[in-house]
Amino acid sequence: MQVLFLSPAYPPEMIxxxxxxxxxxxxxxxxxxxxxHALPERVKPYLSDYLQVPSIMNEGxxxxxxxxxxxxxxxxxxxxQWEILVLAAARLREVLGVSGMSYDxxxxxxxxxxxxxxxxxxxxxxxxxxxxxxxxxVRDAAHTIGxxxxxxxxxxxxxxxxxxxxxNEELERxxxxxxxxxxxxxxxxxxxxxxxxxxxxxxGEPVYMNVAQYLPxxxxxxxxxxxxxxxxxxxxxxQPKIRKGIELGKxxxxxxxxxxxxxxxxxxxxxxxxxxxGEIGCRPGGAHLVDxxxxxxxxxxxxxxxxxxxxxxxxxxxxxxxxxAIIFKRAxxxxxIRQVHGLEAYKRRFGQWLCAEQLLPVGAHRRNWKQTLVSDxxxxxxxxxxxxxxxxxxxxxxxxxxxASR
Ligand SMILES: Nc1ncnc2c1ncn2[C@@H]1O[C@H](COP(=O)(O)OP(=O)(O)O)[C@@H](O)[C@H]1O
Ligand SMILES: [Mg+2]
Numbered sequence: 192m193q194v195l196f197l198s199p200a201y202p203p204e205m206i207x208x209x210x211x212x213x214x215x216x217x218x219x220x221x222x223x224x225x226x227x228h229a230l231p232e233r234v235k236p237y238l239s240d241y242l243q244v245p246s247i248m249n250e251g252x253x254x255x256x257x258x259x260x261x262x263x264x265x266x267x268x269x270x271x272q273w274e275i276l277v278l279a280a281a282r283l284r285e286v287l288g289v290s291g292m293s294y295d296x297x298x299x300x301x302x303x304x305x306x307x308x309x310x311x312x313x314x315x316x317x318x319x320x321x322x323x324x325x326x327x328x329v330r331d332a333a334h335t336i337g338x339x340x341x342x343x344x345x346x347x348x349x350x351x352x353x354x355x356x357x358x359n360e361e362l363e364r365x366x367x368x369x370x371x372x373x374x375x376x377x378x379x380x381x382x383x384x385x386x387x388x389x390x391x392x393x394x395g396e397p398v399y400m401n402v403a404q405y406l407p408x409x410x411x412x413x414x415x416x417x418x419x420x421x422x423x424x425x426x427x428x429x430q431p432k433i434r435k436g437i438e439l440g441k442x443x444x445x446x447x448x449x450x451x452x453x454x455x456x457x458x459x460x461x462x463x464x465x466x467x468x469g470e471i472g473c474r475p476g477g478a479h480l481v482d483x484x485x486x487x488x489x490x491x492x493x494x495x496x497x498x499x500x501x502x503x504x505x506x507x508x509x510x511x512x513x514x515x516a517i518i519f520k521r522a523x524x525x526x527x528i529r530q531v532h533g534l535e536a537y538k539r540r541f542g543q544w545l546c547a548e549q550l551l552p553v554g555a556h557r558r559n560w561k562q563t564l565v566s567d568x569x570x571x572x573x574x575x576x577x578x579x580x581x582x583x584x585x586x587x588x589x590x591x592x593x594x595a596s597r
Contacts, residue, residue: 192501201225209237300473310442323376343376387457391453394450413561439468486515534550537590
């Protein structure tokens with residue numbers, strides 16, 4: 192089993208997928224733009240061969256170089272787990288004659304408007320939305336939909352350049368800020384709670400499923416620096432509250448023709464019980480969501496994904512024991528972390544349930560909270576009871592405080 196894996200060491204969690212592939216018996220042919228000598232030591236034992244390309248994002252150049260490098264060698268799979276490379280992987284599959292999801296299918300997971308059209312065509316509920324290229328298009332769409340509306344890039348990520356607009360004045364104020372975005376989506380604002388639906392699929396059928404809740408909704412967390420964003424996996428997937436969301440998710444996988452691999456979807460639950468599709472990618476969720484899922488079941492999904500991709504078999508336990516919360520912290524002030532308050536007391540109280548603590552240490556420079564989901568670090572805690580997981584997440588959000596200064 193020879194697997195061509197794009198960007199095997201960057202972002203850093205890719206090393207875990209490379210490990211997974213090697214552990215299930217695959218020979219991993221890595222392709223990335225890191226020079227071979229600069230690859231992390233940890234990834235090297237898992238790579239059978241490695242090609243450095245000048246730019247992993249340059250699809251045409253990548254395809255040409257990989258073809259030449261492979262020569263007569265045959266590969267069985269071409270995989271990418273990083274959102275910006277899933278289309279390049281599909282292109283390589285087509286060029287090399289390797290089975291797996293086609294370019295057109297993957298496009299349905301990348302282009303947010305096409306995605307919504309395909310999902311809506313299957314009779315599933317998506318936000319009422321228009322694609323807009325000019326300011327006039329945006330105004331017309333907003334008036335047709337009615338305020339409040341959401342304005343966001345068609346090709347967005349991490350809630351960047353995303354705005355909730357209440358009225359005409361706000362619209363006129365925000366429009367100049369969107370001039371650098373070539374194409375925006377103007378959408379009905381869907382008020383409600385926000386969840387994920389994550390899977391590992393074999394030919395579109397989930398062999399592993401997960402639901403997690405965002406607290407608060409990502410756009411609110413991204414707009415207010417003082418918030419410690421929290422994401423909690425739901426251990427009980429049979430509870431009525433999320434049943435319709437899971438059904439929606441399965442319908443979306445069918446509508447988009449999902450193949451084999453990870454998916455990460457977001458959906459909204461309105462107060463009247465209605466569920467609405469948000470977006471989906473054919474890759475795992477970021478910001479340590481896979482670690483959270485691993486702690487939820489006490490399993491290794493990096494390896495199980497690899498087993499599924501290589502051998503079409505999922506071997507880990509389906510038993511979801513814990514509700515697992517990740518709490519992202521943001522320091523007060525700018526510059527360098529000077530103090531971390533409350534961490535020792537927190538560990539004394541909840542150490543038994545603490546899975547990971549990776550707050551930036553004193554002396555480290557703050558990260559840009561708008562540009563990174565992990566902010567100035569995070570804690571992961573888990574508990575079999577939902578209320579207790581929430582209580583511990585709440586305590587980490589309020590009782591642990593980081594302070595920075597220049
Ligand atoms: N139509 C909508 N109604 C309500 N909130 C939305 C809508 N579209 C986006 N949002 C908010 O903005 C966030 C980011 O939008 P999303 O479509 O998930 O793009 P991305 O995560 O790729 O930036 C969502 O998590 C949600 O909080
Ligand atoms: Mg999103």
